[in-house]
Amino acid sequence: MKSLSSKEGFLHRFVGFSESFPDQIAIKYLDAEEQTVTYRQLRNMAQGCNGVLKALDVVPGDNVALVLPNSVAFIAYYLAIIGRGAVPVILNHKLTPFEMSNVIGLAGPTLVVTTAALAVQHSELFHPDSGIRHTLVLEVGDEPAAALPAHATAVAQVPHEAEPLMLPEDNPVVSVQFTYRGLGKPLAVAHRYLDLTQSSDGLHEQFHLQGVGSVHLVTLPLYAIFGLSVMMVFPLSIGATLLMTNTLLNRDLAEVLSEHQVSFACLVPDVIRYFNTRLAKRKGALLPMHPKLMVYSGGSHLPADEAEKLGKLLGCNAVLQGYGLTESMPVIVQSSIGQVHRGAMGRAISGVDLRVVDAEGRDVARGRIGELLIRGSMVIDGYLDADDANARFWRDGWFHTGDLVWQNEDGHVFFYCQRLRISKIKAQMVDLTEIESIALKHPGVTRAKAYIVPDNKEVNVLHLCVEGSADLTQNAIATLLSRYLSGFKLPRTIEIIALKEVAHAS
Structure with a gap:
């Protein structure tokens, strides 16, 4: 895996902001009576979580599974796991026991951090017989109290002291997540510290300047790489505020964006369609938005007319496309500074090379459809323990995405369809x-x-x-x-x- 020349990644930057801007709001959580957490408080929380991990004998190199919804606790424990030198294994908390058993078997965590309800639901799996030494149960949201399995431990029962965060050296793995490629089984993907940082930096080149005082709306799940990198790593590495909610569909999007002067928001296409329908029925004048509000779409392809419709209903620019894969983190994004190409996903960010090729692997002319191939420091070298899949999707240093696209003369990439199953x-x-x-x-x-x-x-x-x-x-x-x-x-x-x-x- 290639690495950055700079050795200071996003955790270094977060710790720096906690010292230089300690009272800057890091997280505003709308679902908990607008709970606010400053950068200093978030660092203190992460150090407390690190103390819990130490008390449970987590050592550098251990895999620690995070099975949590979006929450302040998710972020604090993610930072703590990295600051302990351990490896966060980030799992979708909505998986069934069958699906969870498949990914747990591949990840091999020694500790699971989860909620009481999930500890009960997966009690037969989150068990020492599966190699999991401890199941740590947190109080998250309004979850009702549940009788914990005998092998689970409530965080309040763990005696501990705050433990300073250890800043990563070199380019260790800071995230293991899972994806599918039409093979009928999950594939494990490992992301590294400096590569994840570089991906965030490359995104920032395409945005209006963000930093201390900017507000980022967080609605995408953090267990997915797009949410983790764009909605958590990126804002915390520039001193921005995460405006978090898991109940956006029950809120007025225009009011949320206006009241909190959100400068950056990323929504998935289905949510954009939902709010296009709701906002079309909204009465009254347009609400004042942040003058440089950027709304991005990620997760799947968004038709251009839906992108333009939301911009008109909010009184801001049209929604811009983004593109990324679990294997690559966000790779290409539509520039908000240069000329906008209607319906384009964007151009490659710094550090990413791409090609569009035919079935024989030959580059096609601009305007012709072909498969998208990518490479760069943030593109992984291969799946963990999956030689057959690696041989199929990585050839001559290029990752074969399975997505059919075309490029215009300016190098902007347009989605055509998915070739894989x-x-x-x-x-x-x-x-x-x-x-x-x-x-x-x-x-x-x-x-x-x-x-x-x-x-x-x-x-x-x-x-x-x-x-x-x-x-x-x-x-x-x-x-x-x-x-x-x-x-x-x-x-x-x-x-x-x-x-x-x-x-x-x-």
Whole structure:
């Protein structure tokens, strides 16, 4: 893995801001009666969390799983794990026990940091028999008290003292996350300290100047690399304020942006469509926004008309596209300073090279469609313990994304479609092979085919066709799928028919 020439990454910068701007607000949490946390307080909280980790015998190099919703506690423990020299394994807290067992088995954490409800839900997995020495239970939000499993420990029961954060040296792993590539199984991705910092720096080159006093709206899940890097690492490394909420859909977006003078916000396409519908019904004059408010879209492709519509309804510039992968962190973004190209995802940030190639690996001419290949210091060298996948997707130093795109004469990249058997539903990765493999667990199913069809609003909709015995029912298949898979992976329609070999868009 290539590294930066500078040895000071985002934790160095965060600690620096906690000393030079100690009273600057680091986090404003709207869901807890507008709880505010200064940079000094956040550093003190992280040092307290580090003391807890020390008391539980966490040592440098240990894998520590974070299974938490977006919260102040998530951020404090993430900083503490890095400041302990351990490795954060960041997991989607909404996974089913089946899905969780797959990623826990790959990650091999010695400690899990989670909530009481999740400790109970996954009690058979978060257990010493799985190699997990401790399950640390935090008080997060308004979660009701629950009887903890015998092997779980409430944080209040751990005697500890605050422990200073150890600043990373060189370029250690500071995040392990998971993705899918159409192989029917999760793949582990490790991100490194200076590379994650460089990715954030490259993004900043495309933005209006952000820093102390700027306010960033945080709504994307921090367990995903896009949320982690753009919504947490980036603002904390420049002294900005994170305006956090998990209840944005219950709020008036215009009021939130105006009241708190948000300067940067990133939303997923489905949320943008939702607020376009709501804001179109809003009465009265436009509310005053930050004069340089930038709204970005990430997670999946956003049609240009939806991007322009939100800008008009808010009284700001059109929403700008961004593009990234778990394997690469945000890679290309639409410049907010230069000329805007309608519908473009953007150009490569500093430190990233890209190519658009045909099926034989030859570069195509501008305006022609081909597969996007990328390389750079923030692009990982390969998946952990997955030689077959690495041989398939990394060749001659280039990562093959599976995305078909085209470039205009100015080098701006436009999305065409996804070539692999993966897609995004509600900005969450869906592996079609995984869904089919679960359907085939039913004894009456002999074949299964999952596919994506965009609806009339260009929103991806998941469908499943199965072939099986005469007594097979849609309810039986739906019940089976819901037992194993998260809600966003469940198909909208299930057809029980004799399958034909028909190519479907995915």
